[in-house]
Amino acid sequence: MSDNERILKFHILRYNPQIKGDTPTMKTYEIKEAPGMTIFIALNEIREKYDPSIQFDFICRAGICGSCAMIINGQPDLACRTLTSKFPEGEIKLLPLPGFELIGDLSVNTGKFMRQMSERVESWIHDKYAENVDLCKLEERMDPDTADEIYELERCVECGCCVSACATKRMREGFLSAVGFMRLARYALDPRDKRSDEEFYEIMGDDDGVFGCMTLLGCQDYCPKDLPHQTQIAYLRRKMALIN
Amino acid sequence: MKVIYTDSLVIGGGLAGLRVAIASRQRGCDTIVLSLMPAKRSHSAAAQGGMQASLGASIKGEGDNEEVHFGDTVKGSDWGCDQDVARMFVNTAPKAIRQLTAWGVPWSRVRRGDREVVINGKKVTITEKSEAHGLITSRDFGGTKKWRTCFTSDGTGHTMLYAMDNKAIELGIPVHERKEAIALIHEDGVCHGAVVRDLVTGELIAYVAKATTIATGGYGRLYAVSTNAVISEGIGTAIALETGVATLGNMEAVQFHPTAIVPVGILTTEGCRGDGGLLLDKDGYRFMPDYEPDKKELASRDVVSRRMTEHIRKGKGVPSRYGDHLWLDITLLGKAHIDKNLREVKEICEYFLGIDPVKEYIPVRPTQHYSMGGVRTKATGESPTLKGLFSAGESACWDMHGFNRLGGNSVAETVVAGMIVGEYVADHCDNNSLNINTKLIEKFIRREENKIIKLLNRDTGENPFELKKEMQNIMMDKVGIFRNGADLEKAVEELKVLNQRARNIALRNRISTSNPELVEAIRVPKMIKLAQCVAYGAMLRTESRGAHAREDFPERNDKDWLKRTLTTWSSEDADLPEISYEDLNIMKMEMPPGSRGYGVDNTVHHPDTEKRVAEIEEIQAANPDADRFEMQELLNPIEIPEKFRGKNERIGRGFK
Ligand SMILES: Cc1cc2nc3c(=O)[nH]c(=O)nc-3n(C[C@H](O)[C@H](O)[C@H](O)COP(=O)(O)OP(=O)(O)OC[C@H]3O[C@@H](n4cnc5c(N)ncnc54)[C@H](O)[C@@H]3O)c2cc1C
Ligand code: SF4
Ligand code: SF4
Ligand code: FES
Numbered sequence: 001m002s003d004n005e006r007i008l009k010f011h012i013l014r015y016n017p018q019i020k021g022d023t024p025t026m027k028t029y030e031i032k033e034a035p036g037m038t039i040f041i042a043l044n045e046i047r048e049k050y051d052p053s054i055q056f057d058f059i060c061r062a063g064i065c066g067s068c069a070m071i072i073n074g075q076p077d078l079a080c081r082t083l084t085s086k087f088p089e090g091e092i093k094l095l096p097l098p099g100f101e102l103i104g105d106l107s108v109n110t111g112k113f114m115r116q117m118s119e120r121v122e123s124w125i126h127d128k129y130a131e132n133v134d135l136c137k138l139e140e141r142m143d144p145d146t147a148d149e150i151y152e153l154e155r156c157v158e159c160g161c162c163v164s165a166c167a168t169k170r171m172r173e174g175f176l177s178a179v180g181f182m183r184l185a186r187y188a189l190d191p192r193d194k195r196s197d198e199e200f201y202e203i204m205g206d207d208d209g210v211f212g213c214m215t216l217l218g219c220q221d222y223c224p225k226d227l228p229h230q231t232q233i234a235y236l237r238r239k240m241a242l243i244n
Numbered sequence: 245m246k247v248i249y250t251d252s253l254v255i256g257g258g259l260a261g262l263r264v265a266i267a268s269r270q271r272g273c274d275t276i277v278l279s280l281m282p283a284k285r286s287h288s289a290a291a292q293g294g295m296q297a298s299l300g301a302s303i304k305g306e307g308d309n310e311e312v313h314f315g316d317t318v319k320g321s322d323w324g325c326d327q328d329v330a331r332m333f334v335n336t337a338p339k340a341i342r343q344l345t346a347w348g349v350p351w352s353r354v355r356r357g358d359r360e361v362v363i364n365g366k367k368v369t370i371t372e373k374s375e376a377h378g379l380i381t382s383r384d385f386g387g388t389k390k391w392r393t394c395f396t397s398d399g400t401g402h403t404m405l406y407a408m409d410n411k412a413i414e415l416g417i418p419v420h421e422r423k424e425a426i427a428l429i430h431e432d433g434v435c436h437g438a439v440v441r442d443l444v445t446g447e448l449i450a451y452v453a454k455a456t457t458i459a460t461g462g463y464g465r466l467y468a469v470s471t472n473a474v475i476s477e478g479i480g481t482a483i484a485l486e487t488g489v490a491t492l493g494n495m496e497a498v499q500f501h502p503t504a505i506v507p508v509g510i511l512t513t514e515g516c517r518g519d520g521g522l523l524l525d526k527d528g529y530r531f532m533p534d535y536e537p538d539k540k541e542l543a544s545r546d547v548v549s550r551r552m553t554e555h556i557r558k559g560k561g562v563p564s565r566y567g568d569h570l571w572l573d574i575t576l577l578g579k580a581h582i583d584k585n586l587r588e589v590k591e592i593c594e595y596f597l598g599i600d601p602v603k604e605y606i607p608v609r610p611t612q613h614y615s616m617g618g619v620r621t622k623a624t625g626e627s628p629t630l631k632g633l634f635s636a637g638e639s640a641c642w643d644m645h646g647f648n649r650l651g652g653n654s655v656a657e658t659v660v661a662g663m664i665v666g667e668y669v670a671d672h673c674d675n676n677s678l679n680i681n682t683k684l685i686e687k688f689i690r691r692e693e694n695k696i697i698k699l700l701n702r703d704t705g706e707n708p709f710e711l712k713k714e715m716q717n718i719m720m721d722k723v724g725i726f727r728n729g730a731d732l733e734k735a736v737e738e739l740k741v742l743n744q745r746a747r748n749i750a751l752r753n754r755i756s757t758s759n760p761e762l763v764e765a766i767r768v769p770k771m772i773k774l775a776q777c778v779a780y781g782a783m784l785r786t787e788s789r790g791a792h793a794r795e796d797f798p799e800r801n802d803k804d805w806l807k808r809t810l811t812t813w814s815s816e817d818a819d820l821p822e823i824s825y826e827d828l829n830i831m832k833m834e835m836p837p838g839s840r841g842y843g844v845d846n847t848v849h850h851p852d853t854e855k856r857v858a859e860i861e862e863i864q865a866a867n868p869d870a871d872r873f874e875m876q877e878l879l880n881p882i883e884i885p886e887k888f889r890g891k892n893e894r895i896g897r898g899f900k
Contacts, residue, residue, distance in 0.1 A: 018445065018757035035565070036507065036596070048709040052761035053753040057281070059473045062510040063595055064402070064588065065285040081595040103422075103444055104758050111282030111421045115413065124414040125348040133346045135339035136890035136899070140346075141378030142353050148584070150350035151397050154406060158284055192348065 011093040016104040039079040055105040066157030071095040076161040097164045114158045153186035155225045165218035174208045178219035185232040201243045210236045246449045250276045251673040253453035255425045257283030260637025261459030262408045263662020271670035277419040283409045287473040291401025292513035294393035296652035297337040301379035304391035310334045321646025322790035323837040330644045338892040340659040348407040354381040362520025384518040385651040387544035393652035398588045429688045435633035436680045446757040450685045455669045457634040462615035466775045468716035470612040471511040482770035484619045490630040492811040493620035493641030496781035499791045501613035502548040507566035509611045514651040517541045521574040525560040546648045546791040549610035571605035616645045625665025636661040647790025667885040705750030708764040728795045732783035739776045777811045802850040834880035
């Protein structure tokens, strides 16, 4: 935590599509930096002191819920856990996350995208006996390593950083994107999900799926939860190529 | 006027709300979930440490069962809980966790053979049995006799919420996001749904339903520093209060968690201490054994928080520009363990403190964490006074936590309550028809509309952000960990003034569509009312019980105070809630009041306690052959929905 006070300049894209005739403009706000200040703290101060209309989404403010992804000085990241001290120049430019429907200012509709993604990859355990499990009996066993590996992939917080960093997604509107691949890899790894490779192929075996991915790995570079995009996308491609 | 009709309306898309929605959907009811945000971002996702269920698969959980879990829960509540509900809960928790397993939660599992753990500051080797290999494992948590807290690394809530929401998506349950319920529609003691504001367009929509469930989480943000999400503002609880008909229970019961980081109040999980972490003072001295020689760092939360505060008051805190704090030391757990089982904690330390907890101590301080109080319900989850209104999860006072909840019992409650209450919600939908006059709907929509128009038209007045800050500071300073009559009286008076001022809010940004200032202006008066319920309830309760600690009344007083606080707000013009009490019946308790085993026992006992103890002894003597299930049936017969009644299997002991 740095103790020297400085004035931070926030350049923020302002645009409210709910207001007829509003057009996107950059606005600048100056505030005094405080020790340990995060962009969450700074934006709330701007809202409370200077401009109560400014829109952004924070919930956990602890890097856990994935609500607050935005473009911070050119890079997608979680704003709540980004310290202002990270920027020696004291200039911070904030843009809404591209690739999602804009709600207003820095708020985007990741929820709609993620729900559609979940429906598309059928993001749930497929096992026709699951509903008939006798809840009184011991649970099905799982190898401890397998459980840990599934958790690694399940750490995704649906923040959308990977989607916004993906060149393919920009060109192909219907591209499933890395978050979808991670979800599929998670279920493909899970012995409780009884889907066959052919069924997974149905979901991702085309250019909107894993064959459209150019493996440039913008996704991995910007994933705040460090999911193993590279190895998992490669794994899915191999698996799907075998079916082809 | 836009009206949406459904059978089961669930306000809140956290663990509790989604589980209720799943239950009612599976029973064939048309179901809609409302949420301020995408459901997966609900605060349930932040639970790191784990979920209590007495599976007893890990060697340190051996011998655990419903009885032991029940005992811990009742003791933890300082006998303030509803023992019927605690019973329903402990009996159903193993089923809840097993169902979540089938739905995809990747619980951490038992690995056979030796492993090194830290217990009481020392490395110890424990040996897991071969026959338990691959079953769900558990860790130690405060206030529990056994290692009972099941977990997924330290992302338990996240994995539970993802599994739950994915199940809801599989069932096609619609979640209407960015919608805020701002009032309940009701008449003649029956709830018919809610007036809901679309946070993007500003439109008011009436959601009309046979059953309405409030599952909106806690009210932690009444306090300036809280571990809770910024949306944990208690609005669901407040709209129940504002009906004037529904009651709130035990609002003064507010829990402080021992270890949130300083200054921002982000939680480091109890798993840190459960796994062997220690609390140290400014001299690097481990002080908890001096205060609590038996449970030390793993005493119940309320106890540890108070001991820490006492120690800081003795001048043993570490001074900082944000006030004194203490240290949480997890360095002794080692890098491998922290990287794997306390990874979120590590990330939080790196990002928000710039430290590496593998090598450095974490600055911590007790911080507001959990709301035991909430919408008062019967064991079925329904309000005893407003028909058709249900509540589950942290927003409810179903009352299995009494005056202090145990770590790991909350996410467990959300799911168990969701299962049980969900069945009663479905029953209610089956047995009732949608029967509502559109005039009534219109009346409620107009009322809310007028309030908003007034807000938008007022030229000068109070700033909602300022009012909220003032309220949060009053709660922090005067209704905190330790309480006393003088401060509480001041808090009650000051909040009353804020309540008046909140009737005169004016906005700088006067548009009715997406407008964060308007959102604040709608919420703040509701939050102030809740704060008044907490402060007033705390002022009147002249005893100490669980998390409610009065310096001027340090003893637990069962004789006068073994009762639940009920709060109502009868008219819009009132500037103080009305408070009444509901006795807890000792003569029906399975576990009559006793000592929690912390510090000196200065309980003022109730005359019934002795009677009930004797009665239980008689029952036990008269039924020498009764097993534990039969004994429970004799002492505390409870109703659980048919499908959750069976006995739970455990490794090594079958269904015994
Ligand atoms: C940091 C932290 C760690 C924790 N760790 C643990 C742990 O390890 N173990 C444990 O047992 N417990 C833990 N808890 C407690 C536990 O996580 C919560 O009590 C529990 O998850 C609450 O779940 P819920 O479903 O009741 O509410 P929430 O998950 O808070 O969900 C509330 C929902 O209501 C919606 N909502 C709110 N108001 C409105 C409104 N007016 N209109 C429409 N929708 C609304 C929100 O959008 C949200 O979807 C922890 C709590 C915190 C703060
Ligand atoms: S590797 Fe590149 S193309 Fe493929 S998902 Fe990641 S960012 Fe997109
Ligand atoms: S994969 Fe990573 S970047 Fe993509 S949504 Fe999940 S957490 Fe965010
Ligand atoms: S607010 Fe939750 S991740 Fe930033």
